[in-house]
Amino acid sequence: MRAAEASSGLLHVPNPLPDAPLRLIGVPYAGGGASVFTGWHTGLPDIELAAVRLPGRESRFSDPPHTRMGPLVADLADGIAAAADRPYALFGHSMGARVVFEVARRLRTLKGPQPRYLFVSGCRAPHLPLRPPTGHLTDAEFVQELRELGGAPPEFFAEPELVELLLPMLRADFAVLESYDYTAAAPLDIPVRAFCGDADPHVSPAQTAAWSEHTSSRFGLTRLAGGHFYLGEQRAALLSTIRDDLLHRPGAPTPGP
Known part of the structure; x- marks a missing residue:
């Protein structure tokens, strides 16, 4: 995948x-x-899988993380356009869902290569308000917020040095979300499928279904068992639905709740 390799490890x-x-x-x-x-x-x-490496973590730990949605979307759109040597689709969960939505809109504005499909997961539709901001929280309060979200295993919080090391990156990601200012625009003309956990305390099925307002093409809503981070336990069902959609299989789920 030479084009992707040329995109600074993205x-x-x-x-x-x-x-x-x-x-x-x-x-x-x-x-x-x-x-x-x-x-x-x-x-x-x-289907070839390409996972985005965001700055401030993993092999890009030394790169400063983004703290604003706009620059993150611009960088990602440029990298994806440079690597678009074949048709592609975008998937994003939670923060990632809003990011891929804005990437698709930016590429449309720039007349760049559009995704074939948009998959959004664990996220309220972009015109709906986010959870309360976290920028004012102390480190201890912010860590407690992370615990309640459930995105990290208990072992993570048992390592205070690791938490302290990753805290700037975590706060930066939450700042990206809190800097997001939705601007109304014409719906995308690509299919959208939205996923949600049926026991997600942060994102309701109705808030997920509201993504339908952002496409003039097909829309599907899929509810899977689990909470906000259902991805692990429901990976097989999630990927089966994505694969059916992308390959236009006759048995693909009917759009709707």
Whole structure:
């Protein structure tokens, strides 16, 4: 994948498939990295998976993390456009969902290569308000907020030195979300499928269904068992739905709740 390799390490391809007709590009949630998508390629045997490496973590730990949505979207859109050597789709969970939505809108404005499909997960529709801001919280209060969200295992919080090391990156990601200022524009003309956990305390099915307002093409809503971070336990069902959508399989789920 020479084009992606030239994009400053932005995309990690765990299992290159040079003959695959499609590529799925995944953007992680706040605090997450390319490792969020570990193992996903096994559920997408005929689709190449590319996981986004955001600055401030993993192999890009020394790169300053973004703290504003605009620059993050601009950088990611440029990198994806440079790597678009075949049709592609975008997937984002939580923060990543708003990022991929804005990336698609930016590429449309720039007349760049548009994604074939947009998959958004664990995120309220972009015109709806976010959770209360966290920028005013002390470190202890912010860490407690992370605990309640459930995105990190208990072992993470048992390592105070690790928490302290990663805290600037985590705060930066939350600042990205809190800097987001939705601007109304014409709906995208690409299909959108929105996923939500049926027990997610932060994002309701109705808030997920509201993504339908942002496409003039097909829309589907899929509810999977689990909370906000249902991705691990429901990976097989999630990837099966994505694969069916991308390959236009006759048995693909009917759009709707």
